[in-house]
Amino acid sequence: MYKRLSLEYYFASTGFYDLLPLALQMARELHFTPEEMIEAICKVADKARTYPPTRNRPAWFAAVFKEKLLEARAEILALKKKYPFNRF
Numbered sequence: 301m302y303k304r305l306s307l308e309y310y311f312a313s314t315g316f317y318d319l320l321p322l323a324l325q326m327a328r329e330l331h332f333t334p335e336e337m338i339e340a341i342c343k344v345a346d347k348a349r350t351y352p353p354t355r356n357r358p359a360w361f362a363a364v365f366k367e368k369l370l371e372a373r374a375e376i377l378a379l380k381k382k383y384p385f386n387r388f
Contacts, residue, residue: 310338314345319361326362332369339372340365 311320327337344364353360 307334307337307341310341314341315348316341316344316361319358319365322358322362323365326366327369330366330369332373336369336372336376339375340368343368343371 307324308317308320311317311323316323323337323341326332332340344361347364347368
């Protein structure tokens with residue numbers, strides 16, 4: 301049986317668990333879904349491997365997370381448009 305992984309799991313595995321409250325607040329204010337948040341945190345982790353934050357980690361995270369949330373929404377909408385009869 302498929303078990304959905306929680307946001308806590310994704311944030312902990314990417315090393316940004318301490319910023320989960322900030323991410324939840326941002327997502328709530330901007331009306332993003334948990335699926336979009338999961339996609340975004342994975343993208344943030346990829347960017348952090350390439351360009352790690354050197355100063356003010358929470359501010360870096362907030363800027364990058366917002367950017368990646370918007371990218372995640374665009375990708376999910378494009379995928380739903382391409383496959384309109386699949387349920388994601």
